[in-house]
Amino acid sequence: MNLSRRTRRVLGALTALVLGFVYLPLMLVVINSFNTSRTFGWPPDGFTTSWWSAAWRSEGARSALLTSVQVALLSTVVALVLGTMAALALHRFDFFGRDVVSLLIILPIALPGVVTGIALANAFTTMIGVKLGLLTVVVAHATFCIVTVFNNAIARLRRMGGNLEEASMDLGAGAFTTFRLITLPxxxxxxxxxxxxxxxxxxxxxxxxxxxxxxxxxxxxxWIFSNLFRPNQAPVVNVVAAALILLSVLPIWLAQRLAGSDEGVASSR
Amino acid sequence: MTDILHRHPRLRLAGLLGPPMLWLGVAYLGALAALFITSLWTVNTFTGSIQREWNLDNFRDLLTLEVYRAITVRTLLIAVAVTVIDALLAFPIALFMAKVATRRWQKILVIAVLTPLWASYLVKAYAWRAMFSGTGPIAWMAEPLGLGTPGYGLAATVVTLAYLWLPYMILPLYAGLERLPNSLLEASSDLGAGGATTLRRVVLPILMPAVVAGSIFTFSLTLGDYIAVKIVGGGTQMLGNAVYDTFLTGNNMPFAAALSTIPVLIMLVYLSAARRSGALENL
Structure with a gap:
């Protein structure tokens, strides 16, 4: 684009400014996790790693982490199965109500969180009479996770077209064999x-x-939210928060390596 | 079995679409319908149990009680403010990423924008609690100027929410600008339009669906949020708080259900308008 030099410079400066706005608060949390002061004191009083070892020993944080991993694994499995099926159906077939189906898939994240939350809670407790627990969380999470799998799968399906699958069918492979040997890989x-x-x-x-x-x-x-307002837990919450910030680099790095860059962008929630 | 599947594509479709539709179409939509039905019931004030008698009392209360009107208006205003701030912040960075940066920098910037998206939502709200705290960096920077931190309240809520949803606006804008062919911009300038005119008459109209797509996220997420407000909002009440508090502390599921139809209604209007503008293709 034929932007003038000055415009380019201004855009560059604004970009740097916005990125600063994005990263400054995150850096603050990481720095604060090494701060000797128990509160959000700025500038920091001194350097200590004692909060990190205290957090490592925190029983509550550990068991909460385990629960989160369990929930996330289970709902990811459900989302993978359902999202892939929906993507295959929408890519291969043209049918009445196709638009409605794709709208339905984004609905759980397009609708405000409190709505999805209260609708499912109401269905579980008032309508079906299920006790709330780990499984109800998994069901709820899977519902809004389907869309990320669906988006990635359908983008890939569109890009690869149907030629190889047709060839496989022509050579005598059935629907399941074709899926196992061609589509899935x-x-x-x-x-x-x-x-x-x-x-x-x-x-x-x-x-x-x-x-x-x-x-x-x-x-x-x-766990973080319920400990957020307890002053004596503040340092440990800070460390957990800082650890999560540092860990968040991991999925993005992996996702970027796994998918083409276009899909990486398109699929971001 | 394979043979039957091969000869009957309809059967294949049903097999593929069945399970996800059972989950989303039957279970999830069913839950939404049940929520609406519950909003037409009442709670017995003595026993606290739900009475399955049909009436419109909850909706009458919603319309007549001043509190809920005020909360709805406040939430909408916050959503609008957050969306506008995000669009203004996202536009220059998206333009820079799509049209100025080299390939290499483009990749780096996309990752730089995406990474905080995966940093925990809660941690980001928490970070702003630290920023706005009485002993935090904002207070420290404002002190020499004779000012203090605005503290926890409406302003902190808007800033925090705008911060949280910013990537959701940057990414669709970037994708939209990326698709915009350079030849169009060159044609515009060849025909004598300056930068500002090109921006106003070529870039912005084409970019509109992308802005709408981004605003679906900023709007919906703001309408459905109650955690960030609790962390930085002081006592500020939004629709999400009203729903959650009625659900949990008020133990009044029917009224909470009625309350939650407000954001649904707003989003349905918004989504149907967005669908018409073709923005849903950009998600």
Whole structure:
């Protein structure tokens, strides 16, 4: 684009400014986790790693982490199966109501979190009479994770077209054999990326979780939230927060390597 | 079995579409319908149990009680403010990424924008609690100027929410600008339009669906949020808080259900308008 030099410079400066706005608060949390002061004191009083070892020993944080991983793994598996099926159906077939189906898939994330949360909580408790627990959280999370898998899978399906599958069918392979030997291998990296995003989405979710978890289940976000307003827990919460920031580099790095860059962008929730 | 599947594509379609539709179409939509039905019931004030008698009392209360009107208006205003701030912040960075940066930098910037998206939502809200705290960096920077931190309240809520949803606006804008052919911009300038005119009459109209797509996220996420407000909002109440508090502390599921139809209604109007503008293709 033929932008003038000055415009380019201004845009560059604004970009740097916005990125600064994005990263400054995150850096603050990481720095604060090494701060000797118990509060958010700025500038920091001194350097200590004692909060990190205190957090490592924190029983509550550990078991919450385990719960979160369990929930995220289970809902990712469900989302992978359902998302792939929906993508295959929408890509291969042209049928009445196709638009409605694709709208239905984004609906759980397009609708405000409190709505999905209260709708599912109401269905579980008032309508079906199920006790809220780990499984209800998994059902809720899987519902809004389907879309990330679906987006990745359908982008890949569109790109690869149907020629190889047709060839496989022509050579006598049945629908299942073709899926196992042709479609699945071609989809693999897209599914890995979608599954990774689903995992991260579930791992981080708190709003729908607070509605569907009941009293017994504590995921990591719920643990952080319930300890946020307790001053004596502040340093440990800070460390957990800092650790999560540092860890968030991991899924994005992996997703970027697994899928083509276009899909990586398109699938970001 | 394979043979039957091969000869009956309809059967294949049903097999593929069945399970996801059972989950989303029957279970999820069913839950939404059940939510609406529940909103037409009442709670017995003495026993606290739900009475399955049909009435419109909840909706009458919603319309007549001043509190809920105020909360709805406040939430909408916050959503609009957040969306506008995000669009303004996202546009220059998206333009830089799509049209100025080299291939290499493009990749780096996309990752730089995506990474905080996967940093925990809660941690980001928490980070702003630290920023706005009385002993935090904002207070420290404002002190020499004789000012203080605005503290936890409406302003902190808007800033925090705008911060949280910014990547959701940058990415669709970037994708939209990326698709915009350079030849179009060259044609515009060949025909004598300056930068500003090209921006106003070529770039913005084409970019509109992308802005709408981004705003679906910023709007919906703001309408459905109650955690960030609790962390940085002081006592500020939004629709999400009203729903959650009625659900949990008020133990009044029917009224909470009625309350939650407000954001659904707003989003349905918004989504149907967005669908008409073709923005859903950009998600």
């Amino acid at each position: 071609m989809l693999r990296s897209a599914l890995l990326a979608g599954g990774l995003l689903a995992f991260a989405l579930s791992f981080d979710e708190i709003i729908v979780t607070t509605f569907t978890a009941g009293a017994g289940v504590q995921t990591l976000p719920i």
